[in-house]
Amino acid sequence: MEPRVDVPALLVLEDGRSFRGVSFGAPGETFGEAVFSTGMTGYQETLTDPSYRRQVVVATAPHIGNTGWNDEDDESRRIWVAGYVVRDAARVRSNWRSNRSLADELAAQGVVGIAEVDTRALTRHLRERGAMRVGISTTELDADKLLARVLEQPPMAGANLVGDVTVDAPVVVPAVGEKRFTVAAIDLGIKEMTPELMARRGIEVHVLPASSTLADIRATGADGVFFSNGPGDPAAADEAVGLLTDVLDAGLPYFGICFGNQIFGRALGFGTYKLTYGHRGLNVPVLDRATGAVEITAQNHGFAVDAPLDADTPTRWGDARVTHVCLNDDVVEGLELTDASGRVLGFSVQYHPEAAAGPHDSVYLFDRFVAVLASTGSTTRTEN
């Protein structure tokens, strides 16, 4: 049993709804955007996903922490969530890989959480009213005073957070086995499983800072370019859109995940918009419109691409189209750009084929990237 001393904590949403609970992790105060995630497992990967920068995650799974914390499953160098809200924090951890408790890890990293919250009521509230700003405190237990602080916080819409999470300097992930290709992966908040799955396919991955230029990409000898997942509002990520435009002008093949799908959408001329409460979980059904196959996908996004579902859109590079849609609500889940001969110049998905955590239905997309690299390699490599 983990020792437990219940310290009172308060959660207040920007519309004034409040919940009382007990401190979980670090004591103190935190603010962010309240979002709910329906994953039944994988909290370590969720908490260390840089896409959650400045978000307070509400776990709908009622019992959290039972497998503790290990030294293998982190998706990045730290926990990024601004706060964590759970119903029942496990007092016993039990897993052969567990090194310490979730509560201790949250505390060690200074992450403020709250437990004993009616997360079902909180989730229904966010589902009806939408994701909104929130504060959690163990020091300010007066709801009106905490609400005033919540209302001072910046909203997620318009937030440019890439600079907070991107690497300072390039990191090379070597190919596993024989090297077949080199890919420049622009780090907008990348998860470690993504270069790992490329490396396993013979790709040497150069993870580059978000401030990189086409010349920096060229200097790696890249056969193709990848833009990662990441936090914040894609409408505020003009720098990334500009870089991707240069990449497409250079004829380098492209693959993007999540934020990388939204940036691709913008580069192709589409808009983006904020979803009411987003898609966050491990069982979101997505239709691959080319094959009719349904993939069960891992997701974590609050914004989406606004593109026509039933017509190709001409761009200066070729025709763009929506390849995947969410079966729950018809949200755009994938994009593709082809040239006049039908050759794929780039593609992206709004969901998470790296499945960290999540189902592996979509891992074929990494093989598709390899196929696109193989089909374009001979034309681009000569220019490097």
Ligand SMILES: NC(=O)CC[C@H](N)C(=O)O
């Ligand atoms: N996981 C992601 O890449 C999220 C993208 C973006 N920040 C969103 O919320 O939609």
